[in-house]
Amino acid sequence: MLTPRLRLYTKNLSYWRMVQGILNPGATNTAITDTENLILSYTKSRHAILVSMGRMAIFEGLRALGCSGEIILSPITVPEVISLVHLAGFTPVFCDIKPGTWNMDVALAERLITDKTVAIMTTHFYGNTNTTLAVRALCDAHKLFMIEDAAQAIGAWQNDAHAGTIGDFGILSFSYPKNVTSFYGGCLITNNNDIALRVRNAIAAYPCVDKHWLYTKVIACAVKDIATYGPLFQLVYLMIRYGYKHNIQSIMNLVSQDLNPAFFETMPPHYLTRISSPQAGAIADKWPEIDEDVTHRLHCAEIYYHQLKDIKAITLPEVTGNRSHTFLYFPIQTENKYALQRYMIEHYCDVAVQHAPNCADLPAYQRYYCDCPQARAAYAGTIMLPAYRGFPLEKARQYAQVIRNYFNR
Numbered sequence: 001m002l003t004p005r006l007r008l009y010t011k012n013l014s015y016w017r018m019v020q021g022i023l024n025p026g027a028t029n030t031a032i033t034d035t036e037n038l039i040l041s042y043t044k045s046r047h048a049i050l051v052s053m054g055r056m057a058i059f060e061g062l063r064a065l066g067c068s069g070e071i072i073l074s075p076i077t078v079p080e081v082i083s084l085v086h087l088a089g090f091t092p093v094f095c096d097i098k099p100g101t102w103n104m105d106v107a108l109a110e111r112l113i114t115d116k117t118v119a120i121m122t123t124h125f126y127g128n129t130n131t132t133l134a135v136r137a138l139c140d141a142h143k144l145f146m147i148e149d150a151a152q153a154i155g156a157w158q159n160d161a162h163a164g165t166i167g168d169f170g171i172l173s174f175s176y177p178k179n180v181t182s183f184y185g186g187c188l189i190t191n192n193n194d195i196a197l198r199v200r201n202a203i204a205a206y207p208c209v210d211k212h213w214l215y216t217k218v219i220a221c222a223v224k225d226i227a228t229y230g231p232l233f234q235l236v237y238l239m240i241r242y243g244y245k246h247n248i249q250s251i252m253n254l255v256s257q258d259l260n261p262a263f264f265e266t267m268p269p270h271y272l273t274r275i276s277s278p279q280a281g282a283i284a285d286k287w288p289e290i291d292e293d294v295t296h297r298l299h300c301a302e303i304y305y306h307q308l309k310d311i312k313a314i315t316l317p318e319v320t321g322n323r324s325h326t327f328l329y330f331p332i333q334t335e336n337k338y339a340l341q342r343y344m345i346e347h348y349c350d351v352a353v354q355h356a357p358n359c360a361d362l363p364a365y366q367r368y369y370c371d372c373p374q375a376r377a378a379y380a381g382t383i384m385l386p387a388y389r390g391f392p393l394e395k396a397r398q399y400a401q402v403i404r405n406y407f408n409r
């Protein structure tokens with residue numbers, strides 16, 4: 001049985017909620033407050049504020065700081081994040097990553113601090129929170145704000161502190177590829193009363209999410225759910241494999257997830273909206289499963305790590321055995337991600353390549369250019385091995401063996 005590179009973490013109940021939202025648009029309920037309370041009690045933070053998207057939590061949180069200046073951040077991220085840092089009135093300063101972490105090199109970040117620096121934003125890419133304490137110490141030493149982009153790290157902990165709660169504020173994302181999804185959505189978490197009040201005031205003025213835009217996204221997710229459903233996926237996979245084998249770009253594009261590399265000079269109007277009640281309900285539906293999902297991903301990570309750790313040609317993430325990394329995927333870095341991906345797909349292992357670019361190299365972001373060779377190499381070489389809940393552990397063993405065969409040819 002072939003297994004897809006990703007099964008979305010959507011639940012049937014969440015689709016039903018969206019249908020109910022259409023059938024009964026006037027209904028009001030307490031879903032947003034209830035879900036915020038659920039997030040508060042899980043993350044043990046003082047404030048949790050649901051917003052239209054994770055990137056908007058960054059934007060609103062930054063504006064609530066009430067200052068401007070430079071923000072040091074990792075170039076491996078969703079490009080829109082960089083645009084929103086700019087639109088919030090700040091200057092992004094790229095800090096190259098540390099190999100094997102897919103996040104900033106904290107020693108390098110220290111060297112980038114200037115009189116203009118006001119904050120450091122650490123990005124817990126793939127769920128790795130292991131820079132958090134070092135970044136906190138650096139920010140405290142230089143009296144800087146610390147921001148945690150925990151979009152990919154729901155369920156990750158540094159000892160007793162959930163991802164996003166060590167910074168002055170943190171953000172979570174509930175977009176469709178994440179382990180808790182409301183199709184689109186985000187949350188700002190903070191222990192700072194002033195930041196929370198300002199963010200609440202700002203979003204209170206926004207209209208509710210554009211239903212047409214949202215339902216287009218819901219339908220796209222339904223299509224993904226159907227196409228990756230067991231029996232049907234067997235056929236879909238044959239098409240994918242044929243496409244990769246014969247280099248048919250139109251088929252490869254269907255499954256590639258390349259992100260929009262454009263720079264936003266103005267805010268897209270549908271970003272300035274509030275999350276809807278059905279979306280908040282979808283977050284609450286999935287929330288109780290976070291811990292079991294993470295446990296499964298850690299098991300996959302251990303299998304990958306132990307079967308691949310002696311291969312010199314690949315860089316692996318550290319596997320600590322605790323919850324400081326949640327492995328939304330298990331990333332491995334080689335020289336050429338496309339060559340390994342093609343080989344794996346030919347050998348019946350469906351895998352995706354890293355789609356988040358090195359933003360420091362994007363032509364549209366030229367004004368912030370900074371040479372980041374490690375981030376460049378990570379984007380060129382990273383494959384994202386599946387670790388989602390329904391991905392069988394024996395498949396992880398099989399995928400690791402195929403990778404071994406690739407390097408032993």
Ligand SMILES: Cc1ncc(COP(=O)(O)O)c(C=O)c1O
Binds near residue numbers: 152175185
């Ligand atoms: C690391 C990171 N930061 C920010 C975001 C933005 O989140 P959203 O898509 O909810 O705006 C994402 C989304 O993929 C992400 O992966």
